[in-house]
Amino acid sequence: MSVDLQTVKRVARLARIAVSEEDAQRMTGELNAILGFVEQLNEVDVKGVEPMTSVTPMEMKKRRDGVTDGNKAADIVANAPATEENFFLVPKVVE
Amino acid sequence: MSDLTHLTISEARAKLRGKEISAAEITEAYLSAIDRANPVLNAYVTVTADKARDMAKSSDAKLAKGEGGALEGIPLGIKDLFATEGIHTQACSHVLDGFKPRYESTVTSNLWADGAVMLGKLNMDEFAMGSSNETSYYGPVINPWRRSRLDTVVMPTTHQGDGGFVSAGGTKTARTLDNAQLVPGGSSGGSASSVAAFLCAGATATDTGGSIRQPAAFTGTVGIKPTYGRCSRWGIVAFASSLDQAGPIARDVRDAAILLKSMASVDPKDTTSVDRPVPDYEAAIGKPIKGMKVGIPKEYRVDGMPEDIEALWQKGIAWLKDAGAEIVDISLPHTKYALPAYYIVAPAEASSNLARYDGVRYGLRVPGKDIIDMYEKTRAAGFGREVKRRIMIGTYVLSAGYYDAYYLQAQKVRNLIKRDFENVFAAGVDVILTPATPSAAFGVADEDMASDPVKMYLNDIFTVTVNMAGLPGIAVPAGLDGKGLPLGLQLIGRPFDEETLFQTAHVIEQAAGKFQPEKWW
Numbered sequence: 001m002s003v004d005l006q007t008v009k010r011v012a013r014l015a016r017i018a019v020s021e022e023d024a025q026r027m028t029g030e031l032n033a034i035l036g037f038v039e040q041l042n043e044v045d046v047k048g049v050e051p052m053t054s055v056t057p058m059e060m061k062k063r064r065d066g067v068t069d070g071n072k073a074a075d076i077v078a079n080a081p082a083t084e085e086n087f088f089l090v091p092k093v094v095e
Numbered sequence: 096m097s098d099l100t101h102l103t104i105s106e107a108r109a110k111l112r113g114k115e116i117s118a119a120e121i122t123e124a125y126l127s128a129i130d131r132a133n134p135v136l137n138a139y140v141t142v143t144a145d146k147a148r149d150m151a152k153s154s155d156a157k158l159a160k161g162e163g164g165a166l167e168g169i170p171l172g173i174k175d176l177f178a179t180e181g182i183h184t185q186a187c188s189h190v191l192d193g194f195k196p197r198y199e200s201t202v203t204s205n206l207w208a209d210g211a212v213m214l215g216k217l218n219m220d221e222f223a224m225g226s227s228n229e230t231s232y233y234g235p236v237i238n239p240w241r242r243s244r245l246d247t248v249v250m251p252t253t254h255q256g257d258g259g260f261v262s263a264g265g266t267k268t269a270r271t272l273d274n275a276q277l278v279p280g281g282s283s284g285g286s287a288s289s290v291a292a293f294l295c296a297g298a299t300a301t302d303t304g305g306s307i308r309q310p311a312a313f314t315g316t317v318g319i320k321p322t323y324g325r326c327s328r329w330g331i332v333a334f335a336s337s338l339d340q341a342g343p344i345a346r347d348v349r350d351a352a353i354l355l356k357s358m359a360s361v362d363p364k365d366t367t368s369v370d371r372p373v374p375d376y377e378a379a380i381g382k383p384i385k386g387m388k389v390g391i392p393k394e395y396r397v398d399g400m401p402e403d404i405e406a407l408w409q410k411g412i413a414w415l416k417d418a419g420a421e422i423v424d425i426s427l428p429h430t431k432y433a434l435p436a437y438y439i440v441a442p443a444e445a446s447s448n449l450a451r452y453d454g455v456r457y458g459l460r461v462p463g464k465d466i467i468d469m470y471e472k473t474r475a476a477g478f479g480r481e482v483k484r485r486i487m488i489g490t491y492v493l494s495a496g497y498y499d500a501y502y503l504q505a506q507k508v509r510n511l512i513k514r515d516f517e518n519v520f521a522a523g524v525d526v527i528l529t530p531a532t533p534s535a536a537f538g539v540a541d542e543d544m545a546s547d548p549v550k551m552y553l554n555d556i557f558t559v560t561v562n563m564a565g566l567p568g569i570a571v572p573a574g575l576d577g578k579g580l581p582l583g584l585q586l587i588g589r590p591f592d593e594e595t596l597f598q599t600a601h602v603i604e605q606a607a608g609k610f611q612p613e614k615w616w
Contacts, residue, residue: 001500003491007491008487011491014490014494015446015474015486015487015490016450016471017478017483017486018474018475027484027487030484030548031484031487031488033547033548034484034548034549035488035491037438037552038505040432040435041432041436041504041505042504044429044504044507044508044511046508046511050507050510051503051506051507051509052509052510052513055338055513055563055564056322056323056324056367056565056590058369061363061366061370063363075197075198076197077456078197079194079195079196079457080455080457081454081457081458081459081460088455088456090469091462091463091465091469092465092466093465093466
């Protein structure tokens with residue numbers, strides 16, 4: 001399979017990365033080189049093989065559903081580009 | 096005073112405990128070595144000199160009372176991927192501009208609890224995506240190794256007195272260093288370069304497809320990627336969560352064992368951290384390997400591999416045989432599919448993990464006309480080319496209509512790769528010996544690699560299988576090629592059998608010797 005310019009622009013939109021016409025052109029070639037390389041996986045017979053879900057056999061660890069941490073609002077917003085009273089500030093999303 | 100930066104961790108540990116040297120002295124020695132070398136090698140992105148001095152002071156107080164921890168007073172470098180409280184942590188990306196976490200990663204917490212001293216944060220490929228350390232926002236790291244050429248020098252007839260040296264003419268050979276700058280490998284290029292150039296006693300690193308072992312091989316250092324689940328991933332910036340593992344890069348096998356013992360732990364904060372005690376890895380060193388079954392996989396003999404590497408592999412086989420190991424030919428039939436499967440699984444996980452960098456909670460924000468425009472502009476400005484490429488691939492293979500063809504197929508192939516190893520281990524093989532990389536270190540801004548991303552990806556052809564199967568792998572220096580550059584061998588072990596890797600790697604180290612670059616910086 002290969003991608004065309006329109007697909008690259010659509011994927012960039014899904015990935016939330018702004019691309020110029022020139023970027024999209026370049027990426028089309030690069031992405032096709034990578035997709036061409038991974039194509040050889042189609043020749044592998046995977047009949048009856050389950051997809052991997054965990055690389056080491058392990059049971060998901062569970063802990064008691066309790067509060068173990070908290071009261072760190074100031075720490076949580078400390079690195080944000082814009083905040084007000086421990087809220088993250090973003091451009092207006094509702095008119 | 097001999098150069099304190101040239102002591103191994105085990106040597107420094109003995110001298111610190113014996114009060115022959117102080118943590119303050121060794122820390123100062125490293126800080127001044129960094130001052131001199133870093134403008135050229137670019138291995139550190141931040142040097143935490145004040146913190147290092149404070150930590151050394153408290154180590155000296157502990158050592159004076161005989162209360163030192165396992166790494167008391169040992170100065171280490173930390174890869175920029177590990178969250179360090181209040182200190183530059185950016186995965187060498189612009190998108191994490193100014194990020195200073197309010198918490199400390201489990202691995203680094205373990206090191207500080209054992210008394211280690213932090214020298215600073217080490218350069219790396221952006222988000223650990225790269226095999227040359229050229230994708231860093233902070234510029235490439237330079238390998239302290241350079242190619243050299245053997246020249247035949249005609250000797251004049253000379254007579255010298257006291258030294259007893261007499262030359263009656265004739266010729267001798269001398270190595271001349273080439274000026275071309277080489278890459279240290281990646282993504283842990285800063286870790287490898289700083290360890291090889293004596294800018295830290297050891298370093299933390301991480302490995303998703305070969306990012307510890309390939310740079311270790313390129314710099315003549317020892318690097319181990321432990322079994323998935325051995326080191327906590329808590330507080331390590333995520334790239335591909337089902338593949339990422341932390342491990343050390345060190346100057347010899349013993350130092351790597353000492354560091355891994357401290358880095359590894361059982362951590363309730365990481366649900367994939369495995370509930371099993373951390374053994375004393377150092378105790379495995381020096382144990383005989385007589386009777387051990389060493390597998391040699393035929394699929395690791397690839398087209399275009401330099402003769403030097405094939406020759407080194409044969410040498411490695413001979414060394415282990417001489418030490419009493421039994422050598423058996425094995426087959427890992429799905430080896431060639433590991434790299435293509437990796438380039439689906441890793442970008443898919445990365446596209447998901449890197450979705451969090453949106454200009455809202457931390458790092459860079461580029462204003463836009465609305466929130467989506469802000470996200471898109473921030474991510475366009477914040478991520479470098481390689482990172483964008485992988486996010487795009489990952490987004491594409493996970494998008495509606497393509498998921499089964501790509502991601503599901505790759506995860507099935509991944510199970511087959513893992514099964515190959517399981518079959519071999521079930522047949523009684525204890526450890527697998529392979530080359531670590533398909534070439535020695537290459538030049539900075541190599542045109543071939545820059546023009547075709549897949550060429551760069553092929554660097555990980557021998558290491559990536561190990562991540563796909565979650566196994567432990569160690570790269571150990573085994574010799575120099577015709578141009579005087581270090582080459583490494585890789586040992587792959589059973590899950591959680593890092594001890595066998597240290598034990599066997601030590602046999603190779605004893606036979607091959609240690610290697611250090613000629614100082615030009």
